[in-house]
Amino acid sequence: MLEINNLVKRYGKGAPVLKDLNLSVQGEQLMSIIGSSGAGKSTLLRCINRLVEPTSGTITLNGTEMTTLGAKDLRRARRRVGMVFQSFNLVDRLTVMENVQSGRLGYISTWAAITRRYPAADIERAFELMERVGIAQYANKRADELSGGERQRVGVVRALMQRPEILLADEPTASLDPKTSEQIMSLLRDLANELNLPVIINIHNVTEAKEFSDRIVGMRYGRIIFDDKPAALDAAQMDEIYAGTPSQDRQDMGAVA
Amino acid sequence: MDWARYTPAQRMKRYGAFFGVALLVTWALGSIDVIWEWVWDAPVQLADLFTRMVPPDPTNLETILWATWETINIATIATMIAVVLSLPVALISAQNTTPNVVCLWIGRFILVSSRSVNTIIWALLFVAIFGPGIIAGIIAIMFRSIGFLGKLLGEAIEEIDHAPVEALQACGASRFRVVLYGIVPQVMPAFFAISILRWDINLRESTVLGLVGAGGIGIILQGAIDTFQWQEVSMVLLTILALVIVGEVIASALRKKLL
Amino acid sequence: MTTPTTWRKPPFIASPVLRWAFYIAVAIYLVGTIGTLPIDWERASEGLTRAGRIFSGAFPPSFARSDLMITGFMESLKIAILATVLGLLLSVPLAFMAARNIAPKPVYFVGRGLFILARSFHPVIVAIIFVKAVGFGPLAGALTLTIYSIGFVAKLLAERIEEIDFGQVEALRSVGAPYLVTMVYAIVPQIMPRLVGLGIYQLDSNLRASAVVGIVGAGGIGSTLANAFGRYDYDFALAITMVIVGAILISEAVSGKIRKNMT
Ligand SMILES: Nc1ncnc2c1ncn2[C@@H]1O[C@H](COP(=O)(O)OP(=O)(O)OP(=O)(O)O)[C@@H](O)[C@H]1O
Numbered sequence: 199m200l201e202i203n204n205l206v207k208r209y210g211k212g213a214p215v216l217k218d219l220n221l222s223v224q225g226e227q228l229m230s231i232i233g234s235s236g237a238g239k240s241t242l243l244r245c246i247n248r249l250v251e252p253t254s255g256t257i258t259l260n261g262t263e264m265t266t267l268g269a270k271d272l273r274r275a276r277r278r279v280g281m282v283f284q285s286f287n288l289v290d291r292l293t294v295m296e297n298v299q300s301g302r303l304g305y306i307s308t309w310a311a312i313t314r315r316y317p318a319a320d321i322e323r324a325f326e327l328m329e330r331v332g333i334a335q336y337a338n339k340r341a342d343e344l345s346g347g348e349r350q351r352v353g354v355v356r357a358l359m360q361r362p363e364i365l366l367a368d369e370p371t372a373s374l375d376p377k378t379s380e381q382i383m384s385l386l387r388d389l390a391n392e393l394n395l396p397v398i399i400n401i402h403n404v405t406e407a408k409e410f411s412d413r414i415v416g417m418r419y420g421r422i423i424f425d426d427k428p429a430a431l432d433a434a435q436m437d438e439i440y441a442g443t444p445s446q447d448r449q450d451m452g453a454v455a
Numbered sequence: 456m457d458w459a460r461y462t463p464a465q466r467m468k469r470y471g472a473f474f475g476v477a478l479l480v481t482w483a484l485g486s487i488d489v490i491w492e493w494v495w496d497a498p499v500q501l502a503d504l505f506t507r508m509v510p511p512d513p514t515n516l517e518t519i520l521w522a523t524w525e526t527i528n529i530a531t532i533a534t535m536i537a538v539v540l541s542l543p544v545a546l547i548s549a550q551n552t553t554p555n556v557v558c559l560w561i562g563r564f565i566l567v568s569s570r571s572v573n574t575i576i577w578a579l580l581f582v583a584i585f586g587p588g589i590i591a592g593i594i595a596i597m598f599r600s601i602g603f604l605g606k607l608l609g610e611a612i613e614e615i616d617h618a619p620v621e622a623l624q625a626c627g628a629s630r631f632r633v634v635l636y637g638i639v640p641q642v643m644p645a646f647f648a649i650s651i652l653r654w655d656i657n658l659r660e661s662t663v664l665g666l667v668g669a670g671g672i673g674i675i676l677q678g679a680i681d682t683f684q685w686q687e688v689s690m691v692l693l694t695i696l697a698l699v700i701v702g703e704v705i706a707s708a709l710r711k712k713l714l
Numbered sequence: 715m716t717t718p719t720t721w722r723k724p725p726f727i728a729s730p731v732l733r734w735a736f737y738i739a740v741a742i743y744l745v746g747t748i749g750t751l752p753i754d755w756e757r758a759s760e761g762l763t764r765a766g767r768i769f770s771g772a773f774p775p776s777f778a779r780s781d782l783m784i785t786g787f788m789e790s791l792k793i794a795i796l797a798t799v800l801g802l803l804l805s806v807p808l809a810f811m812a813a814r815n816i817a818p819k820p821v822y823f824v825g826r827g828l829f830i831l832a833r834s835f836h837p838v839i840v841a842i843i844f845v846k847a848v849g850f851g852p853l854a855g856a857l858t859l860t861i862y863s864i865g866f867v868a869k870l871l872a873e874r875i876e877e878i879d880f881g882q883v884e885a886l887r888s889v890g891a892p893y894l895v896t897m898v899y900a901i902v903p904q905i906m907p908r909l910v911g912l913g914i915y916q917l918d919s920n921l922r923a924s925a926v927v928g929i930v931g932a933g934g935i936g937s938t939l940a941n942a943f944g945r946y947d948y949d950f951a952l953a954i955t956m957v958i959v960g961a962i963l964i965s966e967a968v969s970g971k972i973r974k975n976m977t
Pocket residue numbers: 209215233234235236237238239240241242444
């Protein structure tokens with residue numbers, strides 16, 4: 199279970215991008231975060247595994263307080279958080295298998311990492327997962343030889359190799375065509391069920407969000423203004439979430455304060 | 456394209472530059488310490504030297520070829536060692552991989568001092584330390600190469616795509632493994648290109664090490680010149696020419712094969 | 715169907731025979747060359763004490779004879795300037811000769827051959843020949859660096875000419891201008907910016923190289939350095955080296971700045 203309390207993030211001296219944000223994610227569910235550009239969705243996600251350093255507040259993942267960890271403990275904790283990226287972030291010149299196994303980099307010995315002699319159990323799991331998402335035949339191909347949809351599958355398998363306790367996906371389908379995008383979304387939903395894995399997805403496509411999620415969170419200017427079942431999201435609330443621009447919001451809020 | 460017309464300001468600038476160069480040349484010519492009779496005599500002297508060089512004399516060809524082999528080895532071994540040693544230097548002197556500012560400055564200091572001192576000057580130093588011979592040559596080439604390789608490799612590291620690196624960090628990989636999986640594969644092509652380029656350069660540099668006593672074919676050249684064996688000199692020169700051209704061919708073949 | 719539990723990265727050389735042949739060849743080469751290096755450990759350990767002596771002799775660097783150093787440095791500068799100007803002047807006709815799109819085949823091959831020759835020999839070798847032919851001193855240095863400049867400038871200039879816009883050449887030719895005039899009026903303005911850029915770069919290279927060719931007697935600060943080394947004046951040698959390094963850094967920065975401003 200992920201528990202976020204009073205999270206604040208400001209970049210440099212600017213106005214806070216996340217303002218006193220509270221969020222709790224339990225059990226296996228697929229949760230989508232929507233909100234206009236600049237609302238702070240990526241920032242929120244990246245605060246969870248501390249790719250972005252939170253300014254204040256607490257983030258607790260199954261009892262581990264993430265925000266206070268030192269470098270070594272942070273690495274240990276990051277293994278428990280899988281992440282999938284919009285632009286896949288694969289290492290182009292490595293094979294698919296090496297990319298997939300890099301999800302295990304935190305666990306295996308340096309020697310195994312250098313020589314690419316991965317543990318049998320890891321190889322078996324990699325093939326199982328690749329089989330599951332339909333890329334097993336590409337194990338020996340270089341990552342840059344794959345199509346976008348295939349590359350995102352590699353990205354998903356890499357994250358799952360970590361045996362994560364939660365999966366974060368920052369616009370995982372934004373670089374894909376509509377059909378592939380649907381496939382990846384349903385894959386994520388099915389995996390969430392199969393693996394009992396909570397999944398948080400940042401997404402712009404509201405239709406897809408409604409179709410695939412168990413829960414939708416709407417963000418506007420660093421705050422959560424909607425948090426409910428997809429069915430509860432109606433046109434008025436959509437307007438509320440997507441109205442205005444961050445700079446407009448900033449001025450309004452400034453006037454209020 | 457209107458190549459013939461310039462604005463008056465441009466024209467002034469051109470005349471200014473031209474005048475400046477003329478002034479510099481006049482200053483240099485006027486104060487340089489040469490005996491002008493020698494200058495006018497130079498073409499004759501060169502022609503004379505040339506006639507004494509032909510035809511090349513192959514009697515010592517075997518010795519020459521052995522020295523050539525030694526030259527190749529100096530260049531190759533020194534390049535290999537330098538490549539290995541330049542890796543950590545490149546890592547600590549690239550902005551995005553350096554552990555801290557102190558390392559960054561140490562790295563930059565190594566690069567600058569290695570690069571600014573020419574191979575021959577390094578060779579002078581190492582001949583003074585280790586005595587004449589191939590070892591001094593190898594170390595000299597190595598010292599000069601580290602700066603070259605480290606600088607170019609460091610620049611390649613700074614230009615990599617950061618996205619995969621971030622993904623590996625998110626997996627909880629240690630710093631070393633992030634470098635191993637995220638950075639090394641990305642700079643591999645640059646790494647090979649730079650190493651091959653330096654090997655090619657080192658082949659040329661190794662031909663002159665002998666002139667300061669640091670081994671290779673230069674020793675034979677020096678010996679032949681000192682004893683006025685001009686036909687052997689031309690033989691050595693031809694061998695060097697062949698060596699350099701073959702080296703260039705190999706380098707470009709390797710480049711094609713590896714990249 | 716069972717899931718595989720082993721995986722190997724596809725090797726760089728697919729054929730195992732070739733791969734092992736390659737590994738063995740490399741191993742033999744390394745053992746054969748490094749193993750037979752004439753490493754004299756006694757000498758090497760002696761070398762360490764000698765290095766200690768050299769370094770303690772070199773510190774602190776001595777600027778006592780800075781007049782000698784300034785003279786040497788100025789001479790290097792003069793050599794570099796003259797060689798650059800002369801080299802550029804000679805490069806232009808040579809580049810025309812070696813441009814595939816202008817020169818007739820035989821001329822083209824002669825042109826190419828000339829600068830392959832100029833590029834293949836390290837300046838130190840060229841210098842030692844010139845020293846023998848015209849005597850010790852800056853003359854040999856200037857001639858050496860002229861050749862060195864030609865090897866570099868003419869090659870790049872020829873490449874520039876090969877990618878030139880031929881509209882202007884045709885235009886002038888149709889007016890009935892003689893061949894040489896055509897060349898000068900149509901092509902020279904187009905390669906001028908490149909020539910100036912190369913010249914600035916070459917001046918910088920020549921300054922570096924002049925420190926080196928001096929070591930074999932071709933004048934300039936290199937000769938001063940070689941003399942200091944020969945007389946075991948290590949403190950003076952270190953001072954000279956520091957000046958050379960400083961000058962190279964300055965010259966590199968200046969030339970980089972000028973070229974950046976030009977484009
Ligand atoms: N590294 C950074 N430095 C400074 N400001 C940043 C940085 N990253 C994001 N921001 C700012 O934080 C705000 C929120 O950005 P964030 O990327 O979290 O938005 P988002 O909701 O993910 O938008 P999008 O839908 O376009 O991805 C924006 O105003 C952005 O300019």
